[in-house]
Amino acid sequence: MTKVASALIPQEVVIKVTRVFCQTVLHTVSARPLRSAILRLIPRTALLPWLSSRAVSVSEWPLLSSPPRDYSLPNPSWSTEMRRLYEYYDSLCEKEMEGGEKKPGGWGRLPSYNRTLKYAAGGKCLSKLLKEKARLFTRNTEEQGAAFEYVVFMNKSEKRCVCIFQAGHLLEGPPGNVHGGAIATIIDTSLGTLAGYLSGIVMTANLNINYCSPIPLGSVVLIDSVLDKVEGRKTFVSCQVTSSDGSKLHTEATGLFISINVGHLFGG
Amino acid sequence: MTKVASALIPQEVVIKVTRVFCQTVLHTVSARPLRSAILRLIPRTALLPWLSSRAVSVSEWPLLSSPPRDYSLPNPSWSTEMRRLYEYYDSLCEKEMEGGEKKPGGWGRLPSYNRTLKYAAGGKCLSKLLKEKARLFTRNTEEQGAAFEYVVFMNKSEKRCVCIFQAGHLLEGPPGNVHGGAIATIIDTSLGTLAGYLSGIVMTANLNINYCSPIPLGSVVLIDSVLDKVEGRKTFVSCQVTSSDGSKLHTEATGLFISINVGHLFGG
Numbered sequence: 281m282t283k284v285a286s287a288l289i290p291q292e293v294v295i296k297v298t299r300v301f302c303q304t305v306l307h308t309v310s311a312r313p314l315r316s317a318i319l320r321l322i323p324r325t326a327l328l329p330w331l332s333s334r335a336v337s338v339s340e341w342p343l344l345s346s347p348p349r350d351y352s353l354p355n356p357s358w359s360t361e362m363r364r365l366y367e368y369y370d371s372l373c374e375k376e377m378e379g380g381e382k383k384p385g386g387w388g389r390l391p392s393y394n395r396t397l398k399y400a401a402g403g404k405c406l407s408k409l410l411k412e413k414a415r416l417f418t419r420n421t422e423e424q425g426a427a428f429e430y431v432v433f434m435n436k437s438e439k440r441c442v443c444i445f446q447a448g449h450l451l452e453g454p455p456g457n458v459h460g461g462a463i464a465t466i467i468d469t470s471l472g473t474l475a476g477y478l479s480g481i482v483m484t485a486n487l488n489i490n491y492c493s494p495i496p497l498g499s500v501v502l503i504d505s506v507l508d509k510v511e512g513r514k515t516f517v518s519c520q521v522t523s524s525d526g527s528k529l530h531t532e533a534t535g536l537f538i539s540i541n542v543g544h545l546f547g548g
Numbered sequence: 549m550t551k552v553a554s555a556l557i558p559q560e561v562v563i564k565v566t567r568v569f570c571q572t573v574l575h576t577v578s579a580r581p582l583r584s585a586i587l588r589l590i591p592r593t594a595l596l597p598w599l600s601s602r603a604v605s606v607s608e609w610p611l612l613s614s615p616p617r618d619y620s621l622p623n624p625s626w627s628t629e630m631r632r633l634y635e636y637y638d639s640l641c642e643k644e645m646e647g648g649e650k651k652p653g654g655w656g657r658l659p660s661y662n663r664t665l666k667y668a669a670g671g672k673c674l675s676k677l678l679k680e681k682a683r684l685f686t687r688n689t690e691e692q693g694a695a696f697e698y699v700v701f702m703n704k705s706e707k708r709c710v711c712i713f714q715a716g717h718l719l720e721g722p723p724g725n726v727h728g729g730a731i732a733t734i735i736d737t738s739l740g741t742l743a744g745y746l747s748g749i750v751m752t753a754n755l756n757i758n759y760c761s762p763i764p765l766g767s768v769v770l771i772d773s774v775l776d777k778v779e780g781r782k783t784f785v786s787c788q789v790t791s792s793d794g795s796k797l798h799t800e801a802t803g804l805f806i807s808i809n810v811g812h813l814f815g816g
Contacts, residue, residue, distance in 0.1 A: 397723050410724070413717045414765060417727035420695070420718040427688070449681045450688040455665050456678070459685035460740070460752035461733025468728040484728035488756045497682060 348404050352392035352432065357425025358446060361500045361524050365444045369433040390432045390441075390473065394419040418469055426450045430466060432473050439478060439507035443470040444524075446500045457494040464489055467519060467533045470503040475515040475537035478507060482515060482537035489533040500524045513539040616672050620660035620700065625693025626714060629768045629792050633712045637701040658700045658709075658741065662687040686737055694718045698734060700741050707746060707775035711738040712792075714768045725762040732757055735787060735801045738771040743783040743805035746775060750783060750805035757801040768792045781807040 354366055374385040394415050397403040421427040429446040445466050453459030468484055475482045495501055505519035514536060521531035622634055642653040662683050665671040689695040697714040713734050721727030736752055743750045763769055773787035782804060789799035 395720065395723075411717065411720075411765065414720040414724070415718045417719050417721060417730050420720075449679065450683045451685050452663065452679075452682040452688075453685060454751060455663075456682070459733065460736040460755065461729065462685050464732035464736065464755060464757075465727065465729025468732065472728070483722060483762070484759050486756070486758050487728065487732060488754070489732075490754050491752050494751070497679065 346404075348393045348398045348407075350391045351394065351419050352390065352430065355424045355429075357429060357448075359498075359500060362429065362444060362446045365500065365502070365524060366431060369442060369444070373433070386435045386437055387433050388436070390434055390477075392419065392431070418465060421448075421450060428462075428466065430469070432470065434474070434477055436477070439474070441470060441474045441477070441505050443473075443503040443505070444500065445503060447495060447497055449497055452497055454494065457496055460491060463491065463495060463521065463531055466503060467521065467531065468535070470505045471517045471519055471533070471535035472537060474505045474507065475517050475535065479510065479515040479537065479539050481540055483540050484535065485514075485538045486536040487533060488535075489531060491531050492529050495521070495530050501530055502526065508534070515539070614672075616661045616666045616675075618659045619662065619687050620658065620698065623692045623697075625697060625716075627766075627768060630697065630712060630714045633768065633770070633792060634699060637710060637712070641701070654703045654705055655701045656704070658702055658745075660687065660699070686733060689716075689718060696730070696734065698737070700738065702742070702745055704745070707742075709738060709742045709745070709773050711741075711771040711773070712768065713771060715763060715765055717765055720765055722762065725764055728757075728759060731759065731763060731789065731799055734771060735789065735799065736803070738773045739785045739787055739801070739803035740805060742773045742775065743785050743803065747778065747783040747805065747807050749808055751808050752803065753782075753806045754804040755801060756803075757799060759799050760797050763789070763798050769798055770794065776802070783807070 354363060358366070369387055370389060372385050372387040373389055374387070375383045377383050393403075395403070395407045396416060397407045397410065418428045418430070425446070426448040427450045429448060430443055432441055432443045434441045443466065447458045447462065451458050451462040453462070464487060467489060468487060471487075472482065472484060501521050502524055503519050503521050505517055508516040508518055510516070515538075516534070516536055518534040519532065520529060521533075522529055622631060626634070637655055638657060640653050640655040641657055642655070643651045645651050661671075663671070663675045664684060665675045665678065686696045686698070693714070694716040695718045697716060698711055700709055700711045702709045711734065715726045715730065719726050719730040721730070732755060735757060736755060739755075740750065740752060769789050770792060771787050771789050773785055776784040776786055778784070783806075784802070784804055786802040787800065788797060789801075790797055
């Protein structure tokens with residue numbers, strides 16, 4: 281399952297072994313204690329990238345014939361304001377210039393897929409094998425502009441990320457405004473992305489959200505998240521959700537994320 | 549716009565007046581101060597039912613030719629466990645028996661529609677006029693079983709409600725488990741329904757959520773919500789999310805909801 285193995289073993293054999301492995305462990309074996317026991321036998325290094333809920337890049341893998349669709353790139357549903365903000369942060373990103381030189385920039389855009397499995401090496405193939413119909417909650421709608429349109433830019437040195445979010449018509453709560461749960465969702469996504477980027481595999485342990493003013497459907501807001509502190513396995517982060525020009529505070533929140541091991545996800 | 553008016557004025561005139569009114573106030577008039585000023589001229593009693601985000605019954609209205617689809621009734625996607633729990637709480641509900649007598653029962657099932665506007669008198673018609681494509685975040689998927697399947701039962705005397713929730717495959721966060729934002733969403737829905745039932749029109753002011761153990765996709769959980777206290781415009785509620793047999797605590801949360809006036813939703 282590693283690059284070394286795939287270089288020595290024919291690709292179709294790797295595919296078959298992967299399929300049998302996945303079906304056996306996570307589908308056929310329904311008894312949770314047995315499933316957990318099998319998972320404990322697998323080297324953590326092999327499973328970690330597949331199970332990272334907020335990893336930040338797609339690794340190369342022989343089974344990955346083409347990269348999955350990146351939902352965080354501009355599409356025709358993006359408003360002028362959404363594009364303007366995207367272009368602003370994109371201009372601050374580190375980029376390779378002619379002659380191989382790198383243009384300095386403290387920021388980087390994070391890709392975004394419709395399953396967290398797809399962030400990892402071999403994730404596209406794995407995604408077909410494991411609960412194929414499952415979709416990441418924030419990327420479960422194919423219709424562009426209908427639900428969550430967002431892109432996250434990360435600044436590693438500042439331990440900060442900014443999420444540009446355009447709220448589609450399927451996110452309604454009170455008439456004409458975004459549902460409190462949808463706001464919580466984009467906050468969990470932003471804070472979790474930052475915590476995961478800084479601390480590895482994490483899961484949400486606490487969210488404390490203050491809703492200050494409603495967010496109208498169709499509007500674009502910024503979620504600006506920062507690291508507060510790290511204490512052992514605990515990563516504390518916080519964010520503000522503001523209007524796109526920063527003049528109006530819509531929501532503010534704190535989040536606590538816990539570094540986990542693989543077995544936790546499977547009831548171990 | 550009242551029943552008296554509709555009895556005196558031909559229905560097509562009522563429809564036309566309603567359409568012109570809505571288009572003028574909420575679409576054509578884009579300047580927020582002007583829109584708010586117009587909204588302030590309208591009697592609150594006329595707008596309140598349309599704008600209640602968590603009202604509990606569909607009132608009769610001459611324009612309402614047929615009731616909207618009630619998403620909280622059983623459908624083929626419901627698992628055996630979901631149906632068992634539904635039937636248990638349904639058996640505790642007050643019901644009319646033969647001869648017009650009422651079978652006592654402290655519980656009542658709440659209907660659920662794909663827009664909050666549809667809860668109100670004339671809401672189905674209004675929904676077509678105002679942001680027609682908008683959908684309630686928790687009811688925006690037509691495919692049964694794919695996203696949020698839930699039903700809320702209310703016990704008014706105990707100031708408590710129970711939400712039975714089956715998590716579909718479109719709600720994924722960490723591989724195989726429900727997204728923290730989807731859990732926050734069903735918590736906001738449950739707590740907000742209780743607060744709204746007890747205190748009228750409310751909006752979420754704070755959610756504080758502790759995530760204790762992941763919820764596997766496809767599983768059925770119970771969200772048991774109670775009133776803690778009411779202080780002026782503030783309604784304090786809390787809930788626990790447990791496995792369907794109550795043995796495992798998945799999540800616990802507190803919520804603060806503020807009673808609002810209509811203008812707040814429109815930036816007034």
